[in-house]
Ligand SMILES: Nc1nc2c(ncn2[C@@H]2O[C@H](COP(=O)(O)OP(=O)(O)OP(=O)(O)O)[C@@H](O)[C@H]2O)c(=O)[nH]1
């Protein structure tokens with residue numbers, strides 16, 4: 556499928572109980588790219604995430620239940636499609652993704668419909684992952700590289716730009732299962748014929764707050780990741796292109 560240059564991108568920040576970091580993250584994004592709107596998606600945060608994100612200048616989607624990163628991102632993709640944006644870039648609320656690298660991802664959307672900001676490219680260091688989580692990343696990267704016909708070194712990166720037909724596709728089908736937002740979403744894109752590529756990205760340490768999965772969970776990461784991949788490969792999706800609906804006025808709260 557052909558990709559075209561991005562004219563109206565949207566930054567989507569999934570945030571769950573990130574009051575310590577979301578304000579700084581939104582301000583940093585706006586400082587780097589004042590012309591690009593920032594949408595924070597909070598689903599059931601019980602802290603001051605929503606208030607702080609708004610004060611920092613973000614639009615905020617407040618969802619009544621916790622859907623996980625994948626569900627929150629799908630809401631963000633729907634918001635993008637319904638409001639006439641032609642690309643969406645995920646930037647995590649914890650400060651791990653560097654907004655200065657967003658333009659490089661957007662540039663690459665001219666060549667592909669999903670662009671991954673990838674760790675473990677030759678020219679970078681800094682972010683270290685070890686043990687089962689690292690093995691899982693390596694294994695998944697190999698399988699997904701074959702599936703997408705391109706070299707993918709980091710299939711589990713959340714730092715991604717989505718454009719072209721992948722945007723309405725993800726608005727409809729972005730998975731909300733554990734790991735679905737990374738591994739399975741790439742399988743869906745590849746099987747729908749969307750071009751996937753990666754650019755090198757440096758990952759920073761969390762600025763504060765708590766990671767949503769703990770070390771114990773990381774220990775079973777490998778098995779679950781492999782299962783997620785197998786399920787993604789054998790499952791069938793209705794991936795007929797979804798027509799882009801007419802533009803509507805921006806919805807700032809509630810399910811879009
Ligand atoms: N809206 C929403 N966002 C979530 C949810 N779970 C995690 N997030 C956000 O998704 C982003 C990634 O989650 P993290 O917990 O940092 O996961 P990670 O980056 O894979 O793990 P670390 O490397 O340990 O930080 C962060 O911005 C979180 O706030 C959720 O249930 N709902």
Ligand SMILES: [Mg+2]
Nearest residue numbers: 647649651761
């Ligand atoms: Mg994180």
